[in-house]
Amino acid sequence: MQRLIEPMQYFEQFPARWTRCLTLLTTLTVGFMVTPATSREFDLSGSSANQQIAQRQEPRELATIPSRTFRDCPDCPEMLEIPAGQFIMGSVDGDPDEKPAHEVSIPKPFAIGKFEVTFAEWEACAADGGCLRNKSPSDEGWGKGRRPVINISWNDAKEYLTWLSQKTGKSYRFLSEAEWEYAARAGTKTRYAFGDSIDKLQAQFSNGKPGTGRTVEVGSFAANAWGLHDMHGNVWEWVEDCYLPNYVEAPSDGSARTFAGCASRVLRGGSWDYEPQDLGSAVRYKLPVIYKVDEVGIRVARDL
Numbered sequence: 001m002q003r004l005i006e007p008m009q010y011f012e013q014f015p016a017r018w019t020r021c022l023t024l025l026t027t028l029t030v031g032f033m034v035t036p037a038t039s040r041e042f043d044l045s046g047s048s049a050n051q052q053i054a055q056r057q058e059p060r061e062l063a064t065i066p067s068r069t070f071r072d073c074p075d076c077p078e079m080l081e082i083p084a085g086q087f088i089m090g091s092v093d094g095d096p097d098e099k100p101a102h103e104v105s106i107p108k109p110f111a112i113g114k115f116e117v118t119f120a121e122w123e124a125c126a127a128d129g130g131c132l133r134n135k136s137p138s139d140e141g142w143g144k145g146r147r148p149v150i151n152i153s154w155n156d157a158k159e160y161l162t163w164l165s166q167k168t169g170k171s172y173r174f175l176s177e178a179e180w181e182y183a184a185r186a187g188t189k190t191r192y193a194f195g196d197s198i199d200k201l202q203a204q205f206s207n208g209k210p211g212t213g214r215t216v217e218v219g220s221f222a223a224n225a226w227g228l229h230d231m232h233g234n235v236w237e238w239v240e241d242c243y244l245p246n247y248v249e250a251p252s253d254g255s256a257r258t259f260a261g262c263a264s265r266v267l268r269g270g271s272w273d274y275e276p277q278d279l280g281s282a283v284r285y286k287l288p289v290i291y292k293v294d295e296v297g298i299r300v301a302r303d304l
Contacts, residue, residue, distance in 0.1 A: 067227070069114060072168035075124035077300055079111040080227050087182050088189065090247050091282040097245050098282045104178045106254040111302040112175065112183050115218035115229050116237065119144035122152075122160065130163030131156070140294050146217040148235045148297040154265045154289035157238050157298040164300065171303040174240035176256035177284070179301060180268045184281045186226040191280045193224035193231060198279060203233030204272045205279055213272045232279040235297035236267040236287075243286035264288050271295035 068081040090101040119139060126135040137151040152160075157174070164172040175183070184193060192198045198205075204216045219229045242262035244250075250257060264286040270279030273295055278285075287296065 069227075070111075072164075072170055072302075075121060075128075076164060076168060077113040077117055077121055078115065079300075079302060080114045081109055081111050081304065082106075082179075082183055082226065084108050085182070087185060087187075089178055089181050089250075089282075091280075094280070094282050095284075097284050098247075100247055102247055102250060102252065104182065104252055104254055106179065106182050109304050110179060111304055112179070112228065113299040113301070114223075114227060116148035116235055116297050116299050117160065118146050118218055119149045120146060122149040125160050125163045128163065128167065130167075131159050133159050134292070137292070138294070140214070142214045146219070147215050148218055148230070150215065150235060150294045150297050151292045152297065153292045154238050154287075156292070160298070161300060173301050173303070174238060174256075175299065175301040176254060177239050177241040177266050177268065178251070178254040178256075180237070180239050180299075181281055182254070183226065183228055184224070184231040184269065186224040186228070188225070188281075191282075193281065198232060198276050203230070203270075203279060205233040205270060206273050206275050210273060215272050231269055231281075233270050233274075234272055235269075236271045236285060236293075236295055237269050237297060237299045239266050239268055241266045243284070262289075267296060 070079055070081075071077070072079070084106050086103060086105045088101050089104045091098045092101050119137075122131060122137070123144070125131040134152055134156040137149060137156070139147065139150070161172045161174065164170075186193050190196045192202075194202050202221055204213075204220065207213050215234055218234070221229065221233075223229045224231055240256035240258065242258050243264045243266050244257060267285045267287055268283070270283065277283075287293065
């Protein structure tokens with residue numbers, strides 16, 4: 001099943017507001033063609049598949065728990081250093097676009113935003129002459145400050161990353177899908193970083209009445225084992241990868257999958273208006289790069 005977030009706010013080429021309705025489109029895949037497993041994929045056939053994954057998913061280089069945090073400027077996002085290591089990306093029993101589960105090696109440490117980028121941080125960019133494409137995204141009347149910035153397209157977010165890089169002299173960027181999932185799992189092999197279930201004390205997600213919820217301030221819930229907040233829920237987070245419908249021939253080195261003419265990018269993590277099953281560490285969604293949605297924001301990465 002491939003998932004697509006329907007636009008809820010503004011399509012950049014049209015000023016009219018889209019009707020407020022977010023639907024989950026399910027595309028039934030018939031006769032889905034999968035190429036033979038490569039050397040970096042697993043044989044997931046047979047009754048031993050789950051046992052195979054469980055054995056391969058045991059943490060290998062997780063003795064060093066991330067602890068160093070820093071900011072490169074007063075208005076920059078707070079960053080947290082993530083160690084190198086290996087993990088199993090994807091799932092055995094999830095949707096087709098989460099398969100095949102495969103081993104990924106993150107070859108070197110990198111830094112990730114401890115929180116989703118906030119309105120206050122976005123406004124600092126705009127005040128400093130950056131973020132020209134979307135200087136004042138709508139907060140839907142929910143409040144700004146420490147709430148995650150929303151209604152920003154992938155292209156808008158790219159401008160924010162460019163501004164951060166120019167301001168600090170450091171290489172700020174989107175996370176790759178692999179880096180995002182590695183950080184979200186934080187050494188776990190369960191559906192969520194907190195186990196195989198999640199509740200309203202752990203994340204901001206749907207209240208059962210579509211369109212009636214809202215974001216909360218970043219850090220309102222406890223962090224995962226590596227100190228990262230809101231990896232599940234609150235807002236979907238743009239990543240670098242172009243969307244492809246499965247992990248066949250996916251890179252094993254943690255790099256992003258991109259190609260010329262990529263129209264849709266991947267989002268991760270779920271949002272305030274999605275159900276718990278859509279918040280899992282392996283769940284993938286997609287959205288065209290020009291859409292601005294009140295459920296989508298960004299978490300930044302930086303090379304060390």
